[in-house]
Amino acid sequence: MPVGILIPSDERKPLVQREFDSLESFQATVGGYVEAVDSSDDLSLLIHQEARIVGLPPNRRATLLWHIRLFPFTSQQLLRGDIVLVGPVDAEGTVEDVPSSIAESLLARSPFQVELRVAGEDWHRAPRLFRDYLEACAWALSWTTHDETVRELRVITAT
Numbered sequence: 771m772p773v774g775i776l777i778p779s780d781e782r783k784p785l786v787q788r789e790f791d792s793l794e795s796f797q798a799t800v801g802g803y804v805e806a807v808d809s810s811d812d813l814s815l816l817i818h819q820e821a822r823i824v825g826l827p828p829n830r831r832a833t834l835l836w837h838i839r840l841f842p843f844t845s846q847q848l849l850r851g852d853i854v855l856v857g858p859v860d861a862e863g864t865v866e867d868v869p870s871s872i873a874e875s876l877l878a879r880s881p882f883q884v885e886l887r888v889a890g891e892d893w894h895r896a897p898r899l900f901r902d903y904l905e906a907c908a909w910a911l912s913w914t915t916h917d918e919t920v921r922e923l924r925v926i927t928a929t
Contacts, residue, residue, distance in 0.1 A: 773867040774816070774856040775876060779829040785876055790854070790865070800852055801826070806859040807849070809839040812869050816854040826851030831904050835876075838907040841914070841923055875903045881928035882906040888919045899928050 776786045776799060790796050796804045796816050803819040815832060818824070832853040855876075857866030875882075881899040884906050888894070896913070900906035906925040914920045 772856055772865040773873075774854040774865075775868055775873060777829060777832045777835070777853045777855055779827045779832075779851055779853075781831065785831075787868075787873055787877060790856075793863070796854055796865075799854055806863075807836070808859075809836045812858060813839060813872060814856050814859045814865075815849065816856060816859075816865075817849055818851040821850035829853050834904050834907040834911065837911055838923070838925065841911070875925070875927070878903070878927070882925050883928045884910040884913070885924050885926060886910070886913065886917075886920050887922040888917075889921045893922075893924075900925075 771789045771791045773787060773789050776788065778785075790799070793804065800816060800818040802821075802824070804816050805819040807815045807817055809815055815836060818826060828848040828850055829852070832849045832855070835855070836849060855872070856868050859865050879902065881901065882903055882905075883899060884896040885893040886896065896909070900909060903925055910923045910925060914923065
């Protein structure tokens, strides 16, 4: 049974790590047919296949995570509805657990920092702390709209 993290579209609701025992449990969680959207080699987002058509609300937190993982190849597309973050999904539909390092970052309440890399330079650490991982993602992506020289970014636990 794969372990995933439910990312509700309602930001007042917390992220929840849980086991999913079947395709039906994923479908019940997202409210319809499931589509896997890759966000990197080690993560996939399970979304409602017709979220836009049926008018589900945007999911800002899942969209931020998706965009930061794909940077610099982000888009303006919004993910919608409740979404489940899992590990890779193979061609047969086998779902792996969300990596524990990602789960720990998303569920932690420790401070985070953003590091940015400009072409040809070392990593630069932003001078502020963020209370959670997704807040740091939002700031990092916002920064890249003002500075087109940023080639890489990452969110790390504050030291």
